[in-house]
Amino acid sequence: MEVNAVRSLILICSLFALYLAVSASSAADDSPKVAETRKKLTEKVTVEFKDTKISDVISELKEMTNVSFRLKAGEVSNNLTITFKAKDVTLAEALDGMFKKNGLGYFVITKEKAYEGSVLIKQGKERGYEAGQEPDKTVAKKEEKSDKKKSAGKDKAESKEKAKAEPKEEPKEKETKPTEDEEEKTERMASIRLKSAKGLAEDGKTDRAREICDEIVKKYPKTKAAEEAKKLREKLDQ
Numbered sequence: 001m002e003v004n005a006v007r008s009l010i011l012i013c014s015l016f017a018l019y020l021a022v023s024a025s026s027a028a029d030d031s032p033k034v035a036e037t038r039k040k041l042t043e044k045v046t047v048e049f050k051d052t053k054i055s056d057v058i059s060e061l062k063e064m065t066n067v068s069f070r071l072k073a074g075e076v077s078n079n080l081t082i083t084f085k086a087k088d089v090t091l092a093e094a095l096d097g098m099f100k101k102n103g104l105g106y107f108v109i110t111k112e113k114a115y116e117g118s119v120l121i122k123q124g125k126e127r128g129y130e131a132g133q134e135p136d137k138t139v140a141k142k143e144e145k146s147d148k149k150k151s152a153g154k155d156k157a158e159s160k161e162k163a164k165a166e167p168k169e170e171p172k173e174k175e176t177k178p179t180e181d182e183e184e185k186t187e188r189m190a191s192i193r194l195k196s197a198k199g200l201a202e203d204g205k206t207d208r209a210r211e212i213c214d215e216i217v218k219k220y221p222k223t224k225a226a227e228e229a230k231k232l233r234e235k236l237d238q
Contacts, residue, residue: 030110033117037108040067041092041128046189047084049098050211054080056196057098058121063192065091070115072122076104092128095119107133190216190225197232206236 030038045064049057055078058069071078084098095106105126109115110133124131197212209232216229 031116034108034110037067037117037119038128040065041095041108042090044088045091045094046087046089047094048086048215049082049084051081051083051208052196053078054082054121056199057082060192060196061091061094063195064189067091068115068118070109070118070120072120075123076121096127107131186220187223187225190220190223190229193220194225194229194232197229201232201236210236 043065045061047061047064049060054071054076058071062068080102082098082102084094086094086097089097098104099106099121103123104121105124106119106121107126107128107130109118109120110130129135193212193216197209197216200206200212201209213229213233213236216223217226217233220226
């Protein structure tokens with residue numbers, strides 16, 4: 001009896017250890033498509049939606065991040081509206097902010113080849129991983145802390161060596177003009193909003209289209225899209 005009990009306990013412990021090992025390594029087993037989407041979930045975005053249909057929201061997010069989204073049939077309506085605003089947050093944080101008050105979850109599809117790497121939006125609390133497929137959080141946090149510590153030590157050593165090798169320069173006047181990359185990003189964001197306004201205008205939703213035109217002119221006044229937004233606004237007012 002005692003021998004059998006010990007064997008059973010050893011078996012249970014072994015199975016539990018195997019489960020933890022599999023869970024901890026699940027992220028490392030991601031396919032290239034899935035890994036790329038998970039990486040994009042950590043990139044910064046700036047979004048602003050006001051009573052916007054979720055179908056328009058995911059369309060705009062796709063243009064902004066190149067991530068494909070799908071709505072779970074029978075669980076998420078295309079007519080569901082989203083109101084959310086955030087600046088310089090990760091895509092994952094933006095999705096969490098938009099979905100938590102609507103009882104929605106999302107995860108990166110890994111098991112369906114046709115949609116591999118896409119993000120499925122459904123009813124639930126999933127955040128990036130399908131329920132039951134989450135990697136072990138403790139292991140992930142330890143690895144992240146270790147990587148940050150190593151990176152910080154390496155950066156500190158490199159900074160010291162660089163300071164020794166490079167001659168000191170006179171302080172330069174602070175530049176206030178945005179870099180070319182920032183200008184391109186601003187133009188792209190304005191263009192995305194303009195496209196949304198045009199789509200709403202075509203659907204007969206002129207009030208919402210006017211609002212977006214006003215937002216574009218206010219937020220991105222020096223862009224080409226702002227000029228087009230002014231013209232569209234005038235046309236809608238006729």
